Amino acid sequence: MFSLSHSFFKSDVGLQEVLKEHKISLKRRCECVTEGIDETGSRTLLNKIYTELYITEGQSEEVNTQHEVRQLEKATKMKALHDTPIRCHDIFKLLPDQHGVIKVVLTKGVAGIGKTFSVQKFTLDWAEGLENQDVSVVVLLSFRELNFIKDEQYSLLSLLHVFHPTLQTLLAEQLAKCKLLFIFDGLDESRLSLDFNNSQLVSDVTQKSSVNVLLTNLIKGNLLPSALIWITTRPAAANQIPAECFDRFTEVRGFTDTQKEEYFRKRFSDEELSSKIISHIKTCRSLHIMCGIPVFCWITAMVLEKMLTSEQRGELPKTMTDMYSHFLLVQTKRKKKKYHGGHERSPQELMEADREVLLKLGRLAFQHIKKGNILFYEEDLEQCGLDVTEIFKREFVIFQKPVYCFVHLSIQEFLAAVYMFHCFTTRNTEEIERFLGRKCRKFSLQDFLNIMMEKAFRSKTGHLDLFIRFLHGLSVESNQRLLGGLLGQTDISPEAIQRIINKLKKMNTDRISPDRSINIFHCLMELNDQSVYQEIQEFMKSENKSNKKLSEVHCSALAQMLQMSEEVLDELDLEKYNTSNKGRLRLIPAVRNCKKARKEKKPCMLYLLRKYNCNFCHATLFFNCGLSWNHCEIVASALKSNPSHLTELDLSWNELKDSGVKTLCTGMESPNCKLEMLELCSLSEVSCSNVVSALISNPSHLTTLNLSENSLKDAGVKELCRFLQSPHCKIHTLSLKDCGLSEISCSSLASALKSNHSHLTELDLSENSLKDPDVKPLLKLVKSPGCKLKTLK
Numbered sequence: 001m002f003s004l005s006h007s008f009f010k011s012d013v014g015l016q017e018v019l020k021e022h023k024i025s026l027k028r029r030c031e032c033v034t035e036g037i038d039e040t041g042s043r044t045l046l047n048k049i050y051t052e053l054y055i056t057e058g059q060s061e062e063v064n065t066q067h068e069v070r071q072l073e074k075a076t077k078m079k080a081l082h083d084t085p086i087r088c089h090d091i092f093k094l095l096p097d098q099h100g101v102i103k104v105v106l107t108k109g110v111a112g113i114g115k116t117f118s119v120q121k122f123t124l125d126w127a128e129g130l131e132n133q134d135v136s137v138v139v140l141l142s143f144r145e146l147n148f149i150k151d152e153q154y155s156l157l158s159l160l161h162v163f164h165p166t167l168q169t170l171l172a173e174q175l176a177k178c179k180l181l182f183i184f185d186g187l188d189e190s191r192l193s194l195d196f197n198n199s200q201l202v203s204d205v206t207q208k209s210s211v212n213v214l215l216t217n218l219i220k221g222n223l224l225p226s227a228l229i230w231i232t233t234r235p236a237a238a239n240q241i242p243a244e245c246f247d248r249f250t251e252v253r254g255f256t257d258t259q260k261e262e263y264f265r266k267r268f269s270d271e272e273l274s275s276k277i278i279s280h281i282k283t284c285r286s287l288h289i290m291c292g293i294p295v296f297c298w299i300t301a302m303v304l305e306k307m308l309t310s311e312q313r314g315e316l317p318k319t320m321t322d323m324y325s326h327f328l329l330v331q332t333k334r335k336k337k338k339y340h341g342g343h344e345r346s347p348q349e350l351m352e353a354d355r356e357v358l359l360k361l362g363r364l365a366f367q368h369i370k371k372g373n374i375l376f377y378e379e380d381l382e383q384c385g386l387d388v389t390e391i392f393k394r395e396f397v398i399f400q401k402p403v404y405c406f407v408h409l410s411i412q413e414f415l416a417a418v419y420m421f422h423c424f425t426t427r428n429t430e431e432i433e434r435f436l437g438r439k440c441r442k443f444s445l446q447d448f449l450n451i452m453m454e455k456a457f458r459s460k461t462g463h464l465d466l467f468i469r470f471l472h473g474l475s476v477e478s479n480q481r482l483l484g485g486l487l488g489q490t491d492i493s494p495e496a497i498q499r500i501i502n503k504l505k506k507m508n509t510d511r512i513s514p515d516r517s518i519n520i521f522h523c524l525m526e527l528n529d530q531s532v533y534q535e536i537q538e539f540m541k542s543e544n545k546s547n548k549k550l551s552e553v554h555c556s557a558l559a560q561m562l563q564m565s566e567e568v569l570d571e572l573d574l575e576k577y578n579t580s581n582k583g584r585l586r587l588i589p590a591v592r593n594c595k596k597a598r599k600e601k602k603p604c605m606l607y608l609l610r611k612y613n614c615n616f617c618h619a620t621l622f623f624n625c626g627l628s629w630n631h632c633e634i635v636a637s638a639l640k641s642n643p644s645h646l647t648e649l650d651l652s653w654n655e656l657k658d659s660g661v662k663t664l665c666t667g668m669e670s671p672n673c674k675l676e677m678l679e680l681c682s683l684s685e686v687s688c689s690n691v692v693s694a695l696i697s698n699p700s701h702l703t704t705l706n707l708s709e710n711s712l713k714d715a716g717v718k719e720l721c722r723f724l725q726s727p728h729c730k731i732h733t734l735s736l737k738d739c740g741l742s743e744i745s746c747s748s749l750a751s752a753l754k755s756n757h758s759h760l761t762e763l764d765l766s767e768n769s770l771k772d773p774d775v776k777p778l779l780k781l782v783k784s785p786g787c788k789l790k791t792l793k
Contacts, residue, residue, distance in 0.1 A: 014169075015170075018166065018169055018170055019136065019137060021166045022137065022164065022166040022167055023126075023127040023128075023129075024127070024166075025164070025165075025166045026123055026124075026126075026138060027127040029123075029140070030120040030121075030124040030127065030140075031045060031046055031047070031124055032044060032045055033046045033049070033117065033120060046117070046120055046121060046124060047124070048266075049266060049267065050117065050121055051259050051262050051263045051266060051294070052259060053088070053113075053114045053118060053252055053253075053254060053255065053259070054085050054252075054253045054254060054255065054256050054259065055085055055086050055087070055091075055107070055118070055250055055251065055252050055253065056085055056086065056250065056251050056253060057086050057095070057248065057249070057250055058250075058251070086250060088118040088119075088121060088122050089122055089125060091105050091107070091230065091250055092105065092132075092181075092228055092230075092248075100247070101247070102248045103226075103227075103228055103229065103247050104219060104228075104229045104246050105228075105229070105231070105246065105248045105250060106231050106232075106233065106241070106246045106249050106250070107230065107232045107233075107249075107250045108233055108234070108235050108249070108251045108252070109232070109234065109235075109251060109252030109253070109254070110234060110293065111234055111293075111295075111374070111408060111409040112294065112295030112296065112409070112410075113253070113254045113292075113293050113294065114254060114294045115185070115232040115233075115252050116185055116186070116232070117294065118232075118252060119183055119185050119232060122183075123138055123140055123183065126138050132181075135179050135180070135228070136178035136179045136180065137167070137178050137180045137181070138180075138181045138183065139160060139163075139164065139180060139181065139182045139183065140164075140185070141163055141182065141183065141184055141185070142185045142186050142189070143185065143186045143189045143190040143191075143192070144186060144189045144375060144403055145163065146184075146190070146192060146211055146215075147189070147190065147191045147192070149162075150191055150192050150212065152211070153210060154211060154214065155204075155205060155206045155207055155209070155214075156202075156205045156223060156224070157170075157172055157206055158208075159211070159214065160175075172205050175205055175224075176205070176224075179226065179227075180224060180226075180228065181227070181228040181229075182218065182227055182228070182229050182230070183231075183232075184215070184229070184230070184231045184232070185232050186232060186233065187233035187234075187237050187238070187240060188233045188234040188236065188237035188374075189374070189375055190237070192211060192212040192215065193212050194212050194215060194240055194241060195216065196216055196220065196241065196242050196245070199212070199213050199216040199217065200213050200217075201217065201222055202217040202222060202223055203222050203223055204223075205223065205224065219231075219245050220245065236461070253292070254292035254293050254294065255291065255292050255293075255294065255297065256292075257288075260278070260288075260291045260292070260297065261278050263294065263297050264277050264278055264297070264301060268305070273305065273308060273309070276304075276308055277300070277301065277304045277305075277308070280304065280316055281300060283318075284317075284318045284319070286319060286320055286522075286525065287300065287318070287319075287320070290320065293408070295407060295408045296410070299323065299324075299327050299407070299408070300323065302330055303323060303326045303327050304316065306330050315478070318528075319473055319528065320466075320469065320470070320473065320526065321414075321469070321472075321473020321474060321479055321526050322473070322479065324411065324414040324470070325479045325482045325483055327411075328358070328414075328418075328483070329482060329483075332354050332358075355485060355486055358415070358418070359418075359419060359422060359486070360384045360386050361384075361386065361415050362416060362418045362419025362420075362422070363419050364380065364384040364386065365406065365411075365413070365415040365416040365419065366416035366420060366435075368380070368412070369412060369413060369416045369463070369464070369467060370435070372463065374405055374406070374409055375403055375404070376403070376404040376405065377402075377403065377404070378402060378404075380404075381404065410466060413466045413470060414470050416467055417467050417468075417470035417471045418470075418474065418487065420432070420435070420452070420467075421471060421474045421475075422486065422487055424445070424448050424488075425487060425488025425489060425490045427442075435455070436451065436455055444496075445475060445492060445496060445500065446496065446499050446503055449471060449472060449475070449500055450503060450507075452468060452471055453468055453504075453507070453520075453523070456468040456519070457512050457516055457519075462515075462516060462519075465516070465522075468519065468523065469519065469522050469523055470526070472500070472523040472526045472527050473526035473527065474487060475492055475497060475500065475527065476497070476526075476527060476528055477494075477497075480492065497527065501524060501529045504523055504553070505520075505524070505532070505551065506553075507520055507553075509552070509582075509586075513631075513633065513634065514556070514559065514585055514587070514588045514589050514631065514634060515589050515634055517552075517556045517586055518556050518560045518589065520553055520556055521533075521556045521557045521560055524553070532553055532554060532557045533557060535548075535554065536554060536557045536558050537561075539554075539558075540558075540561070549579065550579040550583055551579075551583065552580065552582050552586050554579075554583070555587050556586045558587060558590075559586060559587050559589045562587075562589075563589060563590060588635070589634055591634065591635055591638045591646060592634075592638040592641060592646075631660075632656060632661070632663040633663050635651075635664060635667065636663050636666050636667030636668075639664075639668060639670055639672070639673040639675065640666070640670040640672055640673070641672060644670075644672045644673060644674050645674070646674065647674055647675060647676045647677065648675070648676060648677040649677065650677075650678075650679040650706075651664075651679065651680055652679050652680070652681050652706075656680075656682070656683075656687070657687075658684055658687050658690075661683060661690055662687075662690055665691060665693070668695065668698060669697045669698050671698065673698055673701070674701050675702055676701050676702060676703050676704065677703070678702060678704070678705055678706070679705075679706035679707075679708075680706070680707060681707075681708060681709045681710055682709070682710065683710040683711070683712075684711070685711065685713075685715070685716065688707075688710060688712055688719065688720075689716070689719055691707075692716075692719040692720050692723050695723045695729075696722060696723045696726055699723060699728045699729045699730065700728050700730065701730070702729075702730060702731060703730050703732045703733065704731070704732065705731055705734050705735070706734075706735040707720075707734075707735065707736055707739065708735045708736060708739065708764070709737065709738045709739070710739055711739070711740055712736065712740065712741070712745075713739070713740045713741070713742075713745075714741070714742055714744040716739070717739070717744075717745040717749065718745075718748050721748045721749060724749075724752040724753065724760065725755045725758075729758075729759065730759055731759060731760055732759055732760060732761050732762065733760075733761070733762040734760055734764070735763075736763075736764065736765055736768070737764050737765070737766050737767050737768070738766075738767040738768065739768060742770075742774065743770075743773065743774040745768075746765070746774050746776075746777055746778050747777050749777075749778060750777035750778050750780075750781045751777075753781055753787070753789060754781065758788060759788060760789055761788055761790045761791065762789075762790065763778075763789060763791070763793070764793040765778075765792070766793045775792075778792060779792070
């Protein structure tokens with residue numbers, strides 16, 4: 001195809017001129033970018049600030065609905081373990097061990113992680129003739145632009161002409177001979193209805209249709225089947241397009257630790273200043289993690305540069321609430337300096353002057369967090385009485401219609417928290433009641449934060465988790481002082497803060513996922529309470545762990561540290577100390593970094609063994625811990641993780657119920673699942689069927705299976721035999737003790753084991769009330785030449 005295209009271009013001088021102009025146009029569009037807020041003269045050369053991002057191939061099988069900050073925390077840990085990263089320029093190129101053609105690529109990444117910068121860098125280097133010169137035409141489109149014409153009719157050719165005027169003379173027959181790359185940026189911002197099952201068939205580039213129909217046909221390969229397609233999105237929106245439409249999945253994971261340092265050194269010519277900034281963020285774990293997001297690096301740079309070069313710098317921010325409070329002040333001072341001739345005013349004066357505008361912004365932020373919106377239009381601003389673009393990034397798309405967004409989703413969450421805190425201090429119960437969905441009496445700050453936390457925990461997606469962390473952080477005296485009257489008149493005593501801390505430490509989370517319970521630990525950190533963190537650090541260093549009884553919040557902190565810490569920990573053995581069953585359940589998120597989840601000698605005992613720098617080795621026990629559906633979801637996510645390191649799983653003596661087993665099976669079915677040993681009990685007939693189906697769909701790693709004490713009966717064993725006869729089944733050891741089996745089951749097993757594919761060497765059928773005649777088919781099989789079965793109980 002390249003030689004045909006090359007020959008065609010050589011003879012078509014007019015087309016060469018069109019494409020030359022198109023490259024010049026794209027270069028102008030992509031060579032300058034804006035960090036943060038768009039102001040006159042603030043655009044910067046992309047190549048001057050661009051720092052290579054960490055992009056990986058592959059994705060987790062699970063639909064990740066956790067708050068993006070939690071996803072970022074996990075991604076930070078994964079960087080040390082994942083495969084070789086892919087340059088953004090190489091996403092359509094095969095790796096050495098791959099075959100075939102990569103035509104459609106999905107790139108995921110949390111907000112502000114650098115997806116759009118990657119797209120711009122790819123496009124700029126193509127336009128400058130540096131990379132991917134086998135591509136004839138790059139067509140760069142954003143979903144926020146396409147939203148404006150979602151109800152109109154276009155052909156693909158006319159769509160190109162509208163969004164890229166330099167291509168207006170390009171004809172259909174010329175387009176068919178070009179190697180095109182379509183880049184659709186920001187699927188999460190799409191307001192199109194993409195229907196991949198019932199959409200109209202379009203195969204002609206001159207045929208008019210709706211934009212969503214054109215896109216579905218382009219992605220499915222009906223329209224311009226040779227075209228390359230690249231789509232970027234935040235994780236929660238990725239499932240709008242079926243996975244089978246993609247040839248490759250990639251994920252932008254932001255900056256590695258080395259790249260974070262590179263960013264700050266590029267940004268500041270003053271080496272001493274950049275070194276101080278790097279040194280400070282390394283001492284604050286939450287800030288260091290957030291700096292994996294390029295936009296947060298920009299926020300950090302803005303704040304710390306101002307504070308470190310000021311004569312009255314004060315204490316540097318250590319928590320996220322601290323950082324965003326200072327950022328709000330820095331942005332307000334910049335605006336006032338711009339519009340008031342540089343007159344210097346105190347933080348209190350600035351906040352009071354901008355109080356009305358900031359609260360309107362907070363109201364806008366709060367209302368749209370509830371709706372899940374991150375883009376706003378002029379009518380949204382007007383509804384909140386706004387006619388300015390403070391804290392906003394304003395972008396004019398192709399139709400010159402302004403679109404607004406906050407610099408980053410976390411800024412929106414912070415301002416929403418500021419607004420809600422102001423509603424509390426001013427007793428705006430109407431707004432609070434609308435949020436809670438119920439009437440509320442007059443309450444203290446402790447009551448307010450408690451009911452807000454309970455509201456956040458009821459959210460299945462965790463979209464309010466960071467909002468709640470900010471609400472707690474705004475209670476701290478230093479942030480109250482910094483933001484002045486913006487939060488309203490409040491008199492919070494140290495005793496009140498201590499009561500809030502004590503309440504958090506004892507909060508009942510029986511109905512809450514252990515993953516979400518970790519947010520309690522984060523709220524404590526925002527309140528500047530380091531006690532739990534320090535106690536867990538001391539505990540991990542202590543030799544005799546039986547002297548320390550862990551509370552539930554200690555276990556949440558420990559689960560977080562097990563997932564995130566880079567320190568080498570040889571062994572953590574909970575047999576040596578006391579903790580409650582609820583505490584053990586809070587530890588379950590650590591299974592994502594374990595190889596083994598297995599039963600030890602004693603019931604109700606959780607054993608965790610871990611070495612952080614050697615592929616997360618190690619062991620966890622969930623024997624008789626009372627796992628529920630929520631906990632099964634976490635274990636399933638560990639099995640779906642890319643990469644997954646869990647190889648041994650023992651869930652004996654847990655009443656998982658059908659819903660829990662069904663959730664667990666979604667993990668076992670994942671191609672990422674690497675389980676070698678599995679033990680389950682108390683399964684119903686429905687659950688047994690689901691487990692067998694999951695094993696058949698992904699049997700390649702499992703060698704030991706224990707389904708003892710389950711009511712399999714003859715029907716269940718018949719299902720199991722389908723798995724044993726599979727050519728991909730690698731089971732060596734099978735235990736069916738006390739499963740209600742009869743002579744029929746023995747015959748089914750004997751028939752299955754006669755298969756040439758069988759690897760079974762040990763079979764336990766004890767406690768099934770079987771008599772000699774019942775097991776005769778199996779005994780005969782054991783004595784036959786060539787039978788691999790060596791042990792029959």
